[in-house]
Amino acid sequence: MEGTCALCHNYSDLLESHRIPKFITRSIKKHSFTKRLRNASDPNKPVQDSDKDYLLCATCEERFSKKETLFNQKVLQPFRSKRLTSFNYDEWLYYFITSVSWRTLYYDVMEADQLLERGFNEKSIPAIKQAEQNMREYLLGEKKFLENIDNHIVFIHEENVLNNSSYDYSTFCNGAFGYLYGQKSTGSLYVLHVLAGIMIVSIIKKSPAERWKNTFVKMEPGKIKSTQIVSSPVIGELEYQKEQIAKAMKNMSKSQQEELIKKIEKDPEGFLKSSSAIKYKKQ
Numbered sequence: 042m043e044g045t046c047a048l049c050h051n052y053s054d055l056l057e058s059h060r061i062p063k064f065i066t067r068s069i070k071k072h073s074f075t076k077r078l079r080n081a082s083d084p085n086k087p088v089q090d091s092d093k094d095y096l097l098c099a100t101c102e103e104r105f106s107k108k109e110t111l112f113n114q115k116v117l118q119p120f121r122s123k124r125l126t127s128f129n130y131d132e133w134l135y136y137f138i139t140s141v142s143w144r145t146l147y148y149d150v151m152e153a154d155q156l157l158e159r160g161f162n163e164k165s166i167p168a169i170k171q172a173e174q175n176m177r178e179y180l181l182g183e184k185k186f187l188e189n190i191d192n193h194i195v196f197i198h199e200e201n202v203l204n205n206s207s208y209d210y211s212t213f214c215n216g217a218f219g220y221l222y223g224q225k226s227t228g229s230l231y232v233l234h235v236l237a238g239i240m241i242v243s244i245i246k247k248s249p250a251e252r253w254k255n256t257f258v259k260m261e262p263g264k265i266k267s268t269q270i271v272s273s274p275v276i277g278e279l280e281y282q283k284e285q286i287a288k289a290m291k292n293m294s295k296s297q298q299e300e301l302i303k304k305i306e307k308d309p310e311g312f313l314k315s316s317s318a319i320k321y322k323k324q
């Protein structure tokens with residue numbers, strides 16, 4: 042399909058690509074079916090048939106795919122197979138996180154009027170638009186780093202302390218979702234993704250009280266060390282998603298479950314579509 046590439050803005054042939062990188066869902070697919078059902082965050086919402094879009098030209102798709110491969114080889118696979126949570130990285134990690142966050146922000150900016158309906162206040166719209174542009178310029182190499190945006194990586198497993206509690210590896214190891222989250226009381230803004238047990242976050246606007254230990258991703262070579270400790274409003278989303286999954290599992294009838302399994306078998310990527318849900322917490 043021909044069109045304007047969302048990243049470089051050139052008019053050319055666009056490739057069909059996935060909102061959640063394909064290697065993530067491929068990794069999840071290797072695991073059992075019952076586990077995959079955990080992604081049913083809302084049993085009343087119909088399962089989407091596709092999470093694919095014509096978004097990027099071949100050149101831009103290539104920019105992203107190199108970093109996706111590195112993330113898969115150096116972070117995702119070692120974590121999933123050996124539960125390794127300490128590793129060395131180079132700029133590719135910063136780039137990878139930015140590329141995933143940008144993709145989600147891009148859709149939000151395209152549908153900016155819906156942001157208001159979803160509960161974002163008018164003041165946050167320019168910040169969201171600016172973050173998208175900021176990320177786009179960095180991804181194209183026009184800028185050396187992101188201004189006022191921090192990238193973090195968090196392994197969701199027993200050893201890490203997230204908002205004073207711990208999450209079992211099994212809670213999200215087969216989950217893939219992502220969206221823009223804002224906390225109304227503080228005006229803080231985050232793009233979060235959970236990719237098969239690993240959470241990546243781009244903080245657009247911090248809340249006054251945040252703590253991120255051993256999670257910060259530099260734009261230059263660095264090392265992620267364990268153990269990670271995080272206190273942040275965005276971690277509340279893990280709790281929320283965990284509750285949604287538990288609720289969905291409880292509420293689903295046997296026939297619904299069977300129907301869902303059939304749908305997943307037909308289209309696993311579609312089932313794992315990133316959610317555009319937004320929730321505000323009044324604290």
Ligand SMILES: [Zn+2]
Nearest residue numbers: 046049098101
């Ligand atoms: Zn392009």
